[in-house]
Amino acid sequence: MYSKSEENYLKAIYHLEAIAKHGVSTNAIAGEMETKPSSVTDMVKKLADKGLVNYVKYKGTTLTEKGKKAALGVVRKHRIWEVFLLETLDFQWDEVHDIAEQLEHIKSQELINRLDKFLDYPDYDPHGDPIPDKNGNIKSAEKKLLAELKKGNQGQLVGVRETSPDFLQFLDKRSIAIGSKIKVLGKEFFDGSMVIQVQGEQFFISKKIAENLYIHI
Amino acid sequence: MYSKSEENYLKAIYHLEAIAKHGVSTNAIAGEMETKPSSVTDMVKKLADKGLVNYVKYKGTTLTEKGKKAALGVVRKHRIWEVFLLETLDFQWDEVHDIAEQLEHIKSQELINRLDKFLDYPDYDPHGDPIPDKNGNIKSAEKKLLAELKKGNQGQLVGVRETSPDFLQFLDKRSIAIGSKIKVLGKEFFDGSMVIQVQGEQFFISKKIAENLYIHI
DNA sequence: ATAATTTTTTAGATAAGACTAACTTTTTAT
DNA sequence: ATAAAAAGTTAGTCTTATCTAAAAAATTAT
Known part of the structure; x- marks a missing residue:
């Protein structure tokens, strides 16, 4: 579907939108992604071409519905994997993030759904963040x-x-x-x-x- | 450590060595990897520079000890993930390979060791292939x-x-x-x-x- | 043994994603 | 309101891993 890099940008924009509310700045994305602003400009143009973000030169970037759905898919994967690492494999809290960061890019809807089932459909990840369902709905209030x-x-x-x-x-x-x-x-x-x-x-x-x-x- | 692509080449060469025995041909690797021979030449040169393979122009490629160890690491990951997908997530036999192909590249020694423990240290994957241990030793005979x-x-x-x-x-x-x-x-x-x-x-x-x-x- | 065929390598091109340096737009400060 | 600073963009370069086309080496067939 989308590349690892595209997914990471979508996720970053999703997280930043929750705070910024007014269109995410190029610099903010660069900070979150640990890349240079010029790289961000390139990528958001690409994402805009694919209909995943609304990008207005010098003004900022927001996710489209399509982009939000894709971002939530990645967030869902990340949080489910975190639950798995902690609950099933007994990892420590601080060890899970880097590994989940990799696992969230595995391409298989079936895998994440089966994992979700195996974990008995958790609503929150170990950090207390809600896990979106298959359709991208987050039932629960923020922590x-x-x-x-x-x-x-x-x-x-x-x-x-x-x-x-x-x-x-x-x-x-x-x-x-x-x-x-x-x-x-x-x-x-x-x-x-x-x-x-x-x-x-x-x-x-x-x-x-x-x-x-x-x-x- | 090594890139996804490098790992895939190492794994392919490892599998081909078991059959060919006399230095793996460029074409054979290209067939296994579904790439063109010219791409293979490029990559085996790179792997040779890193001390992972012995490559002699026009003659063929073999893994060095270092390369074999790296290849066995990937094989170990692949097979352990296959066991997990089948035993824990109840996947069908034919569904696991593509997913394991992705999961085998996750960078974390700790993850695979914990998974190994969770699965109670299986000796064979679901296809009957032996799973190398942490040090790359395969105890058991081939099937x-x-x-x-x-x-x-x-x-x-x-x-x-x-x-x-x-x-x-x-x-x-x-x-x-x-x-x-x-x-x-x-x-x-x-x-x-x-x-x-x-x-x-x-x-x-x-x-x-x-x-x-x-x-x- | 030499020609034909196959295999392998080299050279040059391409795409993705990142970078630096230079330039433009926007924002902030006086 | 305009100059200075900050933010953002563009242009061109780099790396990784691919590819095609052409050339070279090895193998096979006559």
């Missing part, structure tokens, strides 16, 4: 940081930001894991620390901890 | 066709050559599967047909059937 929640809010732990052994051990010791239901019992204005409830147990956590846990409400 | 065995010989079914639904159903009905122990009770010189014993039961099979079953003695 929030635990630190953003208020007293009384509750949700489900869907991912972590920090992946250092120290931090992961901290969570392990308290049996806080992906999928855990977390409720904010109290929040200190002074330092942002919290008292949370996880499976019946209560814990005091600092703001720094709360800023590294992704939650879905 | 033989059941048709090559003589009366009284016995072995284990390690793979099939034909993968048509008709043939696979034929085996299924008789509970003949990978791993089955097969003994040749009789063999007809006239047409090569056989009487075999599989898990206590006896079956009459034609030469055509026997030519599509791979056995390890």
